[in-house]
Amino acid sequence: MAEKFDAIVVGAGPSGNAAAYTLAKAGMKVLQLERGEYPGSKNVQGAILYSDALEKIIPDFRDDAPLERHIIEQRMWVLDDESYIGTHYRSDDFNKPPFNRYTIIRAQFDKWFSEKVQEAGAMLICETTVSDLLMDGKRVIGVQTDRLGGEIYADMVILADGVNSLLATKAGFHPEIEPKNVALAVKEIHFLPQETVEARFNVTGDAGVVIEMAGKITQGMMGTGFLYTNKESLTIGVGCMLSDLKKQKISPCQLLEQMKTHPSIAPILEGGEMKEYSAHLIPEGGYKAIPQVFGDGWMIVGDSAMFVNAMHREGSNLAMTSGCFAAETVIELAAKQKPFTAKNLARYREKLDASFVIKDLKKYKNMPDVFHANPQFFTTYPEMLNQAAHKMLTVDGVDKKTKEKQIMANFKHRRSLFGLMGDAFKLWRAFE
Amino acid sequence: MSANAKVEEKLFQNRYRVDGGRPHIQIKDAEVCVSQCGTQPCTVCCPAGCYTQESNGRVVLITDGCLECGTCRIICNDYRNVTWEYPRGGYGVLFKFG
Numbered sequence: 001m002a003e004k005f006d007a008i009v010v011g012a013g014p015s016g017n018a019a020a021y022t023l024a025k026a027g028m029k030v031l032q033l034e035r036g037e038y039p040g041s042k043n044v045q046g047a048i049l050y051s052d053a054l055e056k057i058i059p060d061f062r063d064d065a066p067l068e069r070h071i072i073e074q075r076m077w078v079l080d081d082e083s084y085i086g087t088h089y090r091s092d093d094f095n096k097p098p099f100n101r102y103t104i105i106r107a108q109f110d111k112w113f114s115e116k117v118q119e120a121g122a123m124l125i126c127e128t129t130v131s132d133l134l135m136d137g138k139r140v141i142g143v144q145t146d147r148l149g150g151e152i153y154a155d156m157v158i159l160a161d162g163v164n165s166l167l168a169t170k171a172g173f174h175p176e177i178e179p180k181n182v183a184l185a186v187k188e189i190h191f192l193p194q195e196t197v198e199a200r201f202n203v204t205g206d207a208g209v210v211i212e213m214a215g216k217i218t219q220g221m222m223g224t225g226f227l228y229t230n231k232e233s234l235t236i237g238v239g240c241m242l243s244d245l246k247k248q249k250i251s252p253c254q255l256l257e258q259m260k261t262h263p264s265i266a267p268i269l270e271g272g273e274m275k276e277y278s279a280h281l282i283p284e285g286g287y288k289a290i291p292q293v294f295g296d297g298w299m300i301v302g303d304s305a306m307f308v309n310a311m312h313r314e315g316s317n318l319a320m321t322s323g324c325f326a327a328e329t330v331i332e333l334a335a336k337q338k339p340f341t342a343k344n345l346a347r348y349r350e351k352l353d354a355s356f357v358i359k360d361l362k363k364y365k366n367m368p369d370v371f372h373a374n375p376q377f378f379t380t381y382p383e384m385l386n387q388a389a390h391k392m393l394t395v396d397g398v399d400k401k402t403k404e405k406q407i408m409a410n411f412k413h414r415r416s417l418f419g420l421m422g423d424a425f426k427l428w429r430a431f432e
Numbered sequence: 433m434s435a436n437a438k439v440e441e442k443l444f445q446n447r448y449r450v451d452g453g454r455p456h457i458q459i460k461d462a463e464v465c466v467s468q469c470g471t472q473p474c475t476v477c478c479p480a481g482c483y484t485q486e487s488n489g490r491v492v493l494i495t496d497g498c499l500e501c502g503t504c505r506i507i508c509n510d511y512r513n514v515t516w517e518y519p520r521g522g523y524g525v526l527f528k529f530g
Contacts, residue, residue: 035518037449041526042500106530127522146520164502166518177506184503186479188442189529233529245477246507252479253439276529277442279479279499281506 005031005154007330008143009122010130010167012039014316015302016160017113018057018323024120026331031152032114032122033145035129040110043162044280045316046185046226046237048210049104053317057324058116062098066108068230069208070099073201077264079215079225080386084264095207103208103228103235105189133157133171133298140171140297156340157298158326160319163281165304173298174291179243180372181285183223183310186252187237190272194232200268201229212313213238215382217259219250222371222378225259226313227268234272236260239282241372252279284310287365293352294345299326307357311364318357325351370430374423380414381423439481443497451523455495457482457504457516464513465491474504474514499525 009020012034020032036042048071054061073090094100118124134142134151142153159168163182168174192200201209213225223240238252238259245252260269283289283306290307293300301307302319309318329348330340338344352358371377388407392400411420459465465472466489474483480497483504498519505516518524 035521037522037526040530042524043530044499044501044527045530047530107527108529110530129518129521131517164505164516164518166516176509179506179509182506184477184479184501242477242503242506246471246473249471249473249476251476251481253442253481257438274442275445276527277445277499278525278527278530279501279503281502 003152005029005152006334007031007156007158008033008152008154009158009160010143011160011162011302012036012114012117012124012126013043013110013160013162013302013319014113015304015307015319015323016158017110017117018320019158019160019301019327020122021057021113021117021120022324022327023330024117024122026327027121028331028334030122031154032117032124033128033130033143034114034124034126036126038111038126039114039124040107043106043110044187044278045106046187046228046235046239046313047104047106047109047316048228048313049102049109050314050317051098051100051102053320055098057320065112066105067206068103068105069203069206070094071101071103071210071228072203072207073209075209075211077211077213077215078382078385079213079217079262079264080383081216082263083386083390084213084215085385085389103210103230105230130161130167133167135171138296140295155297156330158323158330159298159300159304160302160323161304163283163303165300168291168300168304173295173300177283177289178285179246180241181283181289181306181368182242183239183282183284184242184245184252184279185237185239185282186256186277186279187235188256188274188278189230189233189235189276190269190274191233192272196271197229197232197234203229206231214378215386216379217255217262218378219248219255219258220375220379221245221248221250222375224313227265233275234269236265236269241284242281243372282310282315283308284368286310286368287358287361288368290361294348295342297340299329299345299348301326307361309360309364311367312360314360321355321357322352325355325357364430366430370426374426376415376419376423384411384414436481436484439479440497443480446497446499447526447528448496449523449526450496451519454520455493456519456524457493457495457498457514459491459493460513460515462490464511465489469511469513473507477507478504
């Protein structure tokens with residue numbers, strides 16, 4: 001079987017589906033390979049879907065995509081052991097269509113997206129793991145799969161194989177990921193009656209809430225937690241940098257267990273039935289960790305290319321957008337009958353550079369280093385803020401001026417005035 | 433309840449199609465774990481508890497409950513002592529929700 005394709009897309013997650021869909025729509029002969037039983041069966045995300053990126057690909061996705069709840073309220077909690085201090089933002093504007101973001105269940109959503117890809121004309125083969133890239137010198141000419149006689153050829157191979165990016169690593173396109181550039185997130189889904197979910201979060205209909213958390217739940221490690229509402233379930237998870245987990249020798253499973261017992265979290269989950277436990281790596285190295293994303297006959301998209309904006313918890317939108325850019329690059333070159341050489345494919349990187357994908361990653365390029373070097377943002381500050389709130393809100397006959405002085409004295413004692421000013425400066429520089 | 437019992441209880445909720453006798457991850461040289469790697473972070477950081485520390489200092493790997501995250505592959509960066517492939521197509525964990 002010497003069948004040859006215009007393009008092979010490895011993986012059927014958001015980036016792979018976006019790429020395959022765009023290519024197929026343009027009439028290209030596309031083969032998509034997925035190692036799972038069905039698209040989505042291997043895919044894990046703290047699953048917030050941002051409408052914009054998908055809308056650009058499938059404008060009417062809301063008609064039939066499996067969406068759980070649209071988000072009308074975003075909470076940010078900074079947790080101490082017993083308490084949290086935070087901000088909630090809720091707006092009825094977010095409750096008017098078209099909705100801006102949704103919670104989704106990836107196993108269902110990816111399956112739906114893949115059906116659209118197939119309707120557009122791409123051929124999908126599941127339960128097939130790509131084991132190697134076929135090379136002719138430096139040029140990628142196809143893939144080796146784990147099926148019998150599994151060599152398949154194409155003019156272009158788009159690697160959408162996810163964070164572990166084994167194929168690109170094996171081919172020597174980029175070095176192995178370092179523990180400091182990747183976070184491990186573990187999460188669980190807890191089922192509750194729909195009315196219980198709605199009552200606990202004060203929502204009705206399809207509206208939902210997301211809680212982002214930082215502080216002592218990560219036990220001093222650089223990381224965050226999250227909890228969000230699905231239709232009739234809640235998803236809770238926590239993620240920390242792998243370098244920190246390694247250094248502190250903390251079990252991620254225990255970390256999640258501990259987080260679930262927090263007095264502000266436990267009542268939300270009360271009575272739920274846990275139906276799945278999953279884990280996933282998130283490439284959080286940012287701009288400085290982005291590898292070479294194109295070469296002769298290949299491009300890398302999505303998580304495999306480290307396209308995750310950890311500061312804003314965005315990933316799937318960067319994945320879809322990069323998938324589209326890769327596909328558009330192929331379509332443009334094919335229209336001009338130009339070969340898929342590294343030189344010509346540089347157009348892909350130009351598209352990325354001109355878009356929010358690289359612009360946002362560049363904006364926060366120093367953030368990972370700042371947080372790695374300053375663990376106080378995950379330990380001392382959450383404690384200080386919670387203690388401050390506790391002091392101000394405890395009515396005990398002490399006047400407020402004295403309380404303010406005590407709070408400031410505690411801040412200086414814990415962090416010193418220079419430390420406080422230095423931290424503020426570091427954050428300002430990193431956010432600038 | 434021990435840490436491992438807790439993980440096992442969680443993994444019990446998941447669906448798997450185990451590729452019997454064909455583990456997709458292997459420890460390259462068991463001796464390296466014992467004599468060179470003092471900390472054995474895989475035995476703590478694997479979210480599925482696939483790596484256990486034996487009393488004789490050896491590390492035992494059972495991949496049946498693997499969540500295919502890649503943690504062990506990256507965390508073993510000092511010794512690069514695991515060979516890590518994805519399971520054969522269709523095998524391994526099958527996320528119902530993901």
